[in-house]
Structure formats: structure tokens, C-alpha cells
Amino acid sequence: MNARIAEPPIGGTIDHILSVLPSLIPSAQRVARICAERPEQVVEMSGADLAAAADTSPPTVTRTCQALGFQGFQHLRMLLVRDLGAAARATRSSEAGTAGWLQGIADGAGEILRTSLASVDAAAFDAAAGAIVAAPRVLLAGTGASGPAAQSIALKLTMNGRPCEAPVDGVSQQLTARVLRPGDVCIVVSSSGANAVTLAAAAAAREAGATVIGVTSFSRSALADYTDILLVAGARFQSWDQGAVGAGLVQYLLLSVLQLAVADRMDGDDAERARWAIRDELGAIVAEPEDSGDTVDAGSARGAS
Incomplete structure (x- = not known):
């Protein structure tokens, strides 16, 4: 027992x-x-x-x-x-056609998100946030369907003044993990906890002495063998027809909450200056051109989007 x-x-x-x-x-x-x-x-x-x-x-x-x-x-x-x-006894829409199908998907996703973080261990979550804040270097590793969530959190952490790396392909992730050092953090995202490419990056990071934080849906998956801190959330999507939608939403939700916890713990003048510098740069990137005669062709604009 x-x-x-x-x-x-x-x-x-x-x-x-x-x-x-x-x-x-x-x-x-x-x-x-x-x-x-x-x-x-x-x-x-x-x-x-x-x-x-x-x-x-x-x-x-x-x-x-x-x-x-x-x-x-x-x-x-x-x-x-x-x-x-x-449980709320909401009556599902009986409307046929696309509208009913869309509502059914939305209802299912909402139910998944409502309880998806119930299995997250609070002590492990706090430890993960603290390790990320203190790490000299942070690496995000996630491939396949877990890749978008890993890329998204990497961007958000950077915008918060917590620089990190998030190579897109698995080989780059593994090679980068090999050159991490003790005190560095590797956040490994795999809903199944069994993706061989992602596990290779986790194993490399562990061998290098870095702190490995696993984000997965199953508490006793293969990924658990390589992690120092395990965050488990969102297994219910496995029994839902739209599992890929549920998996992405749950990963994004958990990682977003982790990012907020990291941002909340980052203090001091250096961190604040870094955040404002990044925000200024982002503002410059997305700012509309000055009224200096520069024009943007509508067709070009559509192509750029």
C-alpha cells in the first residue's frame, strides 16, 4: 500500500x-x-x-x-x-450539424481543463518554479504534439526576462542538453512520457548534471526515470475522442501557470530592466511604420501574415 x-x-x-x-x-x-x-x-x-x-x-x-x-x-x-x-449537470446541445459539433468540442475541452491540474503536486510545482528562477541556463525540450507548448512557454519566459533556449528539432535538443551543467534546468514536455526523441534529451540533460523537470500526463511513465521534478496533469484527454486538442490545451495551461509562478518570483532591478528591455524591443517589432511615405502593398501584407 x-x-x-x-x-x-x-x-x-x-x-x-x-x-x-x-x-x-x-x-x-x-x-x-x-x-x-x-x-x-x-x-x-x-x-x-x-x-x-x-x-x-x-x-x-x-x-x-x-x-x-x-x-x-x-x-x-x-x-x-x-x-x-x-459535477455540473449541464445539458449538452442537441443541435445537429456544425454548430452542435463545435459546442460539443468546446464543452469537452472545458471539462478537461476544469480538472486537468488536479494531479499536479504543489510541492513539486514550487520546486520547479524555484529551480527555473535560479538556473543559469534553461532548456525547453518537446517534440511532436508537445512541441508547440514547449515553444510557447519558452517565448513567454523570455518576455518575462528569464532567457531560455528551445530548439525545434529533437537532435538539437539532445545536443544542447549534453552541454548543460549542474544548476541548469531542462524542462522536458511529453504528454505520453514515452517519446523516444524527447527521452533522449532528458537522459542527456540528466547525465550532464542539470535539473530535469518533466511535464507529462502519467506519473509512472518512462520520463519519470529521468526527472528530478515531475509535474503530472491532463491524463483524462486520453479517453476523449479529441485527445490531441485536450493534450495541447492541458500542456499549455500547466506551462503557462508555471511561467506565471516564475515571473512572480523574479525580482530585483536587473530582472525588471530585462523585462522592460524585452517589452520595448517587442513594441518596436510590432509597431506600425511611421508616416514617412513608407507603404505596404496589400498583397505583400497578406503574404507576410
Whole structure:
């Protein structure tokens, strides 16, 4: 049984289950998946009922609940009852066609974001923010669908006066990670925690002695083996038809909150001067041309956009 008892916040029980599920043995995965996908039925079940539904034994149900971090089945059942009772019973639009489809996607994304950060460990989050603030050098590593979130947070950190590097391709990320030093930070973003290209960058950063911060959806993924600090969020999108949308939104949300925490901790005259210098430069980049006879052809403007 885990020493630390899981107590997810209201609405976060299913996210917690899904974050641990991939690390379980097959029989335990069947139990956990039923709890995550059919909570309304599970709250009406006994341990023996759940065992029968998962084609396993009652002791396996108990061990599964404990492997998930709960005291036992009744503890898990109580949390599911709590979450179901607190859930908003919004009526989904029955409108057919594009409008209904768009609303369904928006509703699904909103539900994902509402509880997506429930599995983030507060102490780990604080440690991550502190490490980024203190690091001489910060590297962002993320490829595939996780790449855009990594690139976005890199830009925001730079705008806050916290310079960082974010090579786009995996080879550059790995090579850069190899030349990091102790005290530097490598933020590795991988929703699955199993992307081989991203894992190579994480391994290189760890071998170099840098602090590795992992951002993923699963607490016991391969990425966890290479990280000093692990931030877990957003496993629920894995059971949603529009998983790619959910994954990107959750990563962007968590990294944006981390960026705000870093900005809040950066103080002193040097940091403030750096922020204002970057803002002035950004203003110059996006400023419209002076009225000095310079004109921009409409076709050129469309091409540039």
C-alpha cells in the first residue's frame, strides 16, 4: 500500500486514476479503466461486483485501489460519489450539424481543463518554479504534439526576462542538453512520457548534471526515470475522442501557470530592466511604420501574415 494516501480535489479523481493507470499490471488496468470510464456504475457496485466486471478477483480490486494511492475500494468509491455529486449537470446541445459539433468540442475541452491540474503536486510545482528562477541556463525540450507548448512557454519566459533556449528539432535538443551543467534546468514536455526523441534529451540533460523537470500526463511513465521534478496533469484527454486538442490545451495551461509562478518570483532591478528591455524591443517589432511615405502593398501584407 502506498505510504501517501491520494486525496484528489473535487472533480480530480478520474484524472488521478488515469495518470497512474499505464503503470499497472493488466488485471489492475481493467479495474482502473472501469472506474475511470463508468464511475456512475462503479459507485453502485461492491468490490465483488467490480471484480466480476473486470474479470478478476476481489483481492485484485483492493490491491488496485491501493496501487492507485487509495486506502481501498470504499475510499475510491467515496471519492467518485463526491465527484459525481459535485459535477455540473449541464445539458449538452442537441443541435445537429456544425454548430452542435463545435459546442460539443468546446464543452469537452472545458471539462478537461476544469480538472486537468488536479494531479499536479504543489510541492513539486514550487520546486520547479524555484529551480527555473535560479538556473543559469534553461532548456525547453518537446517534440511532436508537445512541441508547440514547449515553444510557447519558452517565448513567454523570455518576455518575462528569464532567457531560455528551445530548439525545434529533437537532435538539437539532445545536443544542447549534453552541454548543460549542474544548476541548469531542462524542462522536458511529453504528454505520453514515452517519446523516444524527447527521452533522449532528458537522459542527456540528466547525465550532464542539470535539473530535469518533466511535464507529462502519467506519473509512472518512462520520463519519470529521468526527472528530478515531475509535474503530472491532463491524463483524462486520453479517453476523449479529441485527445490531441485536450493534450495541447492541458500542456499549455500547466506551462503557462508555471511561467506565471516564475515571473512572480523574479525580482530585483536587473530582472525588471530585462523585462522592460524585452517589452520595448517587442513594441518596436510590432509597431506600425511611421508616416514617412513608407507603404505596404496589400498583397505583400497578406503574404507576410
